[in-house]
Amino acid sequence: MRNLLHLFVVSVLIFGFVSCGEETSETSVRRQGNGTVLNRTLSVRPQKAFKMPMLQKEKLPPLNTQTWPMIATGQTKCYDNKTEVDCLNIPEGYGGQDGQTRYGTRSLSRKSSNEIVEDDVTQLLWTKKVQTDMTWYEAKVYCDNLKLENKTWRLPTTAELRSIINYGKIAPALDKIFYDDANGSVLSDDAVDLKDKNNDWFWAAKYVHFDSDHDNKASSWIINFYDGFVEFTSRFNKYNVRCVTKNK
Numbered sequence: 001m002r003n004l005l006h007l008f009v010v011s012v013l014i015f016g017f018v019s020c021g022e023e024t025s026e027t028s029v030r031r032q033g034n035g036t037v038l039n040r041t042l043s044v045r046p047q048k049a050f051k052m053p054m055l056q057k058e059k060l061p062p063l064n065t066q067t068w069p070m071i072a073t074g075q076t077k078c079y080d081n082k083t084e085v086d087c088l089n090i091p092e093g094y095g096g097q098d099g100q101t102r103y104g105t106r107s108l109s110r111k112s113s114n115e116i117v118e119d120d121v122t123q124l125l126w127t128k129k130v131q132t133d134m135t136w137y138e139a140k141v142y143c144d145n146l147k148l149e150n151k152t153w154r155l156p157t158t159a160e161l162r163s164i165i166n167y168g169k170i171a172p173a174l175d176k177i178f179y180d181d182a183n184g185s186v187l188s189d190d191a192v193d194l195k196d197k198n199n200d201w202f203w204a205a206k207y208v209h210f211d212s213d214h215d216n217k218a219s220s221w222i223i224n225f226y227d228g229f230v231e232f233t234s235r236f237n238k239y240n241v242r243c244v245t246k247n248k
Contacts, residue, residue, distance in 0.1 A: 070104035074168035127243045130197040136235035139203045143243035155205035156244040158221040165228040172198040173228040199226045201239040208232045
């Protein structure tokens with residue numbers, strides 16, 4: 001009787017050991033009580049490195065940032081808290097002004113047709129002509145379909161549009177090359193009209209990301225070329241547009 005009991009215990013241990021080995025084998029399957037087949041190969045496969053779904057499936061938009069050398073702001077004067085001061089003899093506490101450091105360069109040139117202004121620093125080409133009273137959507141369609149010197153035109157980004165602001169000027173805060181006649185110091189009636197058109201808000205391409213009170217697909221940046229102020233507004237408001245392209 002003792003020998004039979006011993007044989008039974010040994011048999012149970014061997015069966016349990018074999019069963020456990022089968023359940024972790026790469027090729028074995030086990031039928032559950034409800035008839036489903038459990039493939040144990042899943043339990044021994046090495047785990048794959050976790051990858052963030054957003055980085056796999058979504059292509060992030062390019063940043064709306066400056067990608068060119070520093071451009072001079074155009075400031076040539078210096079001030080204290082009351083009045084203009086000599087940039088070479090600035091009172092203590094008012095140093096480091098743009099008019100004092102004058103860091104960076106500004107280099108704008110006129111294309112032969114006088115319809116395009118080239119920025120030699122950013123390598124961007126700008127239309128001299130200004131379209132007025134357009135929604136953001138109308139402005140985008142206008143630039144996307146513009147036919148000028150076989151170039152592909154578009155709306156500028158905020159950083160691109162800011163790059164042509166001259167903060168040393170006002171009404172407009174823009175270099176004269178964008179509205180003059182190129183044939184004399186006295187502006188023609190057409191040049192005066194173009195100068196007036198530049199004293200207004202201009203559309204930029206990128207939409208804005210603000211809080212839930214604003215639909216980020218229905219608002220865009222605008223820049224006032226009267227003084228260079230930056231703001232955002234509904235894309236259904238009407239402002240001016242100047243198109244841009246790369247000088248390739």
